[in-house]
Amino acid sequence: MEYTFRTIEKKWKEYWKEHRTFSVSNHSPKPKYYVLDMFPYPSGAGLHVGHPLGYIASDIFARYKRLKGFNVLHPMGFDAFGLPAEQYAIETGQHPIKTTEQNINRYREQLDNIGFCYDWERAVRTSDPSYYKWTQWIFLKLFHSWYDRNTQKARPIAELISIFEIDGNANIPCPADEQICLDGNCWKGLSVEEQRDILMKYRLAYLGFADVWWCEALGTVLANDEVVNGVSERGGFPVEKRRMRQWFLRITEYAERLLDGLETLDWTEAMKEMQRNWIGxxxxxxxxxxxxxxxxxxxxxxxxxxxxxxxxxxxxxxxxxxxxxxxxxxxxxxxxxxxxxxxxxxxxxxxxxxxxxxxxxxxxxxxxxxxxxxxxxxxxxxxxxxxxxxxxxxxxxxxxxxxxxxxxxxxxxxxxxxxxxxxxxxxxxxxxxxxxxxxxxxxxxxxxxxxxxxxxxxxxxxxxxxxxxRLRDAGFSRQRYWGEPFPIVYKEGIAFAIDELSNHSIGEQSTLPILLPEVESYQPASSGEGPLANISDWVNTPVGQRETSTMPGYAGSSWYFLRYMDPQNDHEFAGRKATDYWREVDVYVGGTEHAVGHLLYSRMWTKALYDLGFISFQEPFKKLINQGMIQGSSRFVYRVHGTNQFVTYSRRNEMQVDEIHVDVSLVDGLLLDQKRFKAWRPEFANAEFLLEDDGSYICGVAVEKMSKSKYNVVNPDDIVAQYGADTFRMYEMFLGPIDVSKPWDTKGIEGVHRFLKKLWRLYVDEQKGWIVNQELPNAQELQVIHRTIKKIGEDIERFTLNTSVSQFMICVNELASLTCHKQRVLEPLAILLAPFAPHLAEELWQQLGHSTSIMDASFPDYEEKYITENSKKYPVAVNGKTRVELEFPLDMPEEMVKQAVLSHPIIMKWLEGKAPKKIIFVKGKMINLVV
RNA sequence: GCCCAGAUGGCGGAAUUGGUAGACGCGCUAGACUCAAAAUCUGGUUUUCGCAAGGGAGUGCAGGUUCGAUUCCUGUUCUGGGCACCA
Structure with missing residues (x-):
């Protein structure tokens, strides 16, 4: 029986789905553990092999924690509002709801293909009204709050009004304008408009002014991303700053706490340093x-x-x-x-x-x-x-x-x-x-x-x-369509939250969520306002005009980790019981590009919700694991300038050539498939080749960002189809440390695939079938498996999963050379493998005679007595250069070791009869003689 | 420009606390099996001198500390991430 990964993986994916293996309960006698990935923005291009790197690592960690006896929350969702979908809508007229839905479905399929243990019943998407209802709700809480510097916490604005009525702002300097000074009588004498104007200067979500990029020719506000070299990216039109009324979050009031809180977090020092510098x-x-x-x-x-x-x-x-x-x-x-x-x-x-x-x-x-x-x-x-x-x-x-x-x-x-x-x-x-x-x-x-x-x-x-x-208040308005509408109505130019106005007076859409209305076109309004300003039926209410900006991308992502705890709750953003049980994220995995944006905003929102008494913890992400990028490995062909001739790599300098990206799927290693290249694009149909001496065409190589335009994108679906999800998962981990960038090389995956086949053969013989026996393991076998248990456990805890894969390889190589097919060795090995290659592990587990999922097994413990060696092969160096290796028992007295070393012929040769000045002996490590 | 990382064989990387640099895998190479191929297995593979035994050099670059440095310190070069409306 061969290792038929296609059948095995299909079988277990169906089993997991049918048995709801990854469904997580908020009620469990087990200790909780929360493992979270930074959720993706579902782009139209789909996932490439770089995206799942962190997801695989966190999946391994989540499965490991479950095997260790924890009730593990490991959810996934989609950051579904954003500029690219809107841009696509402007270009094609398709509603972002539709394209976003398509993209999410594609992402979901691709993610499922890799065999993640997400509890999809908890999935959220920020563009769902049932989700953004609560984003709007939190915004209102911020609008209705101010920051009390005396107690260093956010408080309801109603309490500020009570204070103003008695003492004015004598003890509460205005964060926006320190000149403002009023006593109780003075406050009461102000008009409603004047009072609200002052309150606005205290609110945590407030209206202010900011410069935005304005492009006259496009009639729109542009994001920094859309301005390239001082002109608009689309069309190359001139742009200039324009001052506009904008919503802001008063994150500056939290500066000191955001700084202090870093001390309590298990993040890399680099990450904390970036936040410190940002707060400045x-x-x-x-x-x-x-x-x-x-x-x-x-x-x-x-x-x-x-x-x-x-x-x-x-x-x-x-x-x-x-x-x-x-x-x-x-x-x-x-x-x-x-x-x-x-x-x-x-x-x-x-x-x-x-x-x-x-x-x-x-x-x-x-x-x-x-x-x-x-x-x-x-x-x-x-x-x-x-x-x-x-x-x-x-x-x-x-x-x-x-x-x-x-x-x-x-x-x-x-x-x-x-x-x-x-x-x-x-x-x-x-x-x-x-x-x-x-x-x-x-x-x-x-x-x-x-x-x-x-x-x-x-x-x-x-x-x-x-x-x-240095930290500035966070701009919270976007003159865009595809985002959360604000629950704000302007009554004679004064901003009111919808919960300050009677339902009757606003008319339709008077309670949360304020739904994003349909628009005819995604073009901005002539005034520089967003597309919503064009819908007069929606903008105009009996009491005044709705806010036409929408919220920025980080609104929905600043609190999504809370929603996973209680995703179906329709009367709270998350029930207190749920948030008290799950509390903060124990391990959060994501890229360093979010170092100061998302990670700082989430921290502020968490602190504000804590201050206002909605949750019982004030840091969202206890431990942070940074994940690097997987880069593309591009391939080039060299076209002789002005011709249709392509010259192989080694001869490219013989003539004037143009370097052209060639699709990596047409290249095996460096070897170009000439036939498929000709079929790739019409203009290459009649290509001629100037080849190496052996008739091959060798391509050039460069490591670049993975992108469509460079033809170096590798789709995980293709890899999974060819080698299986288990191989794919292990190979991604095997590539190197989680936190550094490295290029993808499809060629290398075969080593990992071979390893899994070799592992399979420990359990199953091609002719004889299942060959696991009940013999007792010997000392060597016990040493191999216990060392592996130790190493895998330690590696997962430290997120050094590349060396875990190496250890599995070493273990399997050794067990194979010992021809070990013993259940007492192979059963714990299957459990160790379960986080990494879950489908294969399930199959082995079943064949080992178990009727439940391997995810309900327990991670094995290692015993030191099987691992410890009683002797050590010491490198013996003279003046720092190793000259010989000598083996001594670990309990041998230092003096005896030194004697033995000094009398060794090779050492005597290097000492040339002289007595060493000093002998450095580090027990269990090395010996160095100084002459 | 500023902030934060990183740099080790042909390639991805290992060396966990200052103690044998190159584990594991890819690639390459020699061989076994085979009519042949695939698959599988075995050996070699940092570089240089040498038939060999054995020696020299070597972790981006230049210094320093140390019996000993990939690891610590100073300077420097290059690459990547971020710099407030990409997500």
Missing amino acids: KSIGAEIKFVVEQASDKAITVFTTRPDTIFGADFLVLAPEHSLVDDITTPAQQSEVNAYREYVRTRSERERISEVKLVSGCFTGSFAINPITQRPIPIWIAEYVLAGYGTGAIMAVPSGDQRDHLFAKHFNIPITNIFGARYSGEEAYMAKEGTLENSGFLSGIEISKAVKMAVDAIVEAGVGQGKVNY
């Missing part, structure tokens, strides 16, 4: 500079180096800064206007990464340095961003390279406050040494001067110490 906490000071010509106007700068205030030679404002208009002198007005026009065409990335080109513009005004009383010029420049700090800096050219380049370029005189350490050529950026030429700070160590400077600033009443975060 910096400690410094805000300093107020009064404008010389208009003493009622002041510019507040944020600096991390208040100690350098004596070296401040000019101020730089972001070109968008609200004071620019006020301070620009008539003489400079046209230059300032022109410069601001230019900046509107620049992306933030370009603005901050530009190093060669220094640009800026003088406003004509001067500001008074509040400590030195010296007037200094006020400039605007693109390297200062409106959204960071106060949108204004004090430039210290002798202490900051950026400022230094600027001063040199515009011939602004530089004050040296570092003496000889400032070269005049480059700024002195180090925070060591003493300050000079700095008034009362002269001669003071920089480390001490920072605090002294802040004290002086506070004393002078011109500023204060300040902690600043």
